[in-house]
Amino acid sequence: MTGTRETGQARHGQQTQQAHQSREPHQAGQTWHEELRARGYRVTPQRQLVLEAVTRLGHATPEDICAAVQETARGVNISTVYRTLELLEQLGMVTHTHLGHGAPTYHLASEADHVHLVCRGCGEITEISPTLVGDLVTTLDKELGFETDVQHLTIFGRCRTCRP
Numbered sequence: 001m002t003g004t005r006e007t008g009q010a011r012h013g014q015q016t017q018q019a020h021q022s023r024e025p026h027q028a029g030q031t032w033h034e035e036l037r038a039r040g041y042r043v044t045p046q047r048q049l050v051l052e053a054v055t056r057l058g059h060a061t062p063e064d065i066c067a068a069v070q071e072t073a074r075g076v077n078i079s080t081v082y083r084t085l086e087l088l089e090q091l092g093m094v095t096h097t098h099l100g101h102g103a104p105t106y107h108l109a110s111e112a113d114h115v116h117l118v119c120r121g122c123g124e125i126t127e128i129s130p131t132l133v134g135d136l137v138t139t140l141d142k143e144l145g146f147e148t149d150v151q152h153l154t155i156f157g158r159c160r161t162c163r164p
Contacts, residue, residue, distance in 0.1 A: 035091065046084060049072055054108060062081050062103060065106065089109075093109055094109055097116060117157065122159065
């Protein structure tokens with residue numbers, strides 16, 4: 001889309017086509033700025049602020065991300081944040097997971113795969129290596145033919161502090 005203005009319809013068609021081409025994380029050594037440009041997208045201040053907020057906040061809801069972005073750019077609204085997160089996820093730059101009944105949380109896709117432990121008492125989120133649940137993953141595959149996506153695996157319980 002070089003030399004043209006990004007319009008909603010053109011952008012949607014382009015997003016759909018590019019999402020089918022590759023949902024892989026951006027190329028090694030390529031900055032996210034270069035990745036967006038290489039795929040025909042502009043590096044807008046809103047996109048930059050959303051990605052910076054995701055990086056800084058870790059597991060953050062769209063509302064958390066919007067609040068962080070609005071510290072710098074008050075005019076950015078929640079729909080802009082949702083659209084930007086959707087695009088960044090289609091491009092393989094961020095990923096989301098559900099850590100409870102609320103809104104999904106987003107983090108960088110470049111982070112290593114991890115399993116989330118969520119304390120039902122205090123809400124603390126702990127990341128652990130997928131190798132710690134390797135036996136469970138293997139058993140699910142062997143006995144049920146179920147391939148586990150550990151990137152979206154969340155285990156609920158009580159942390160050491162909240163246990164009776």
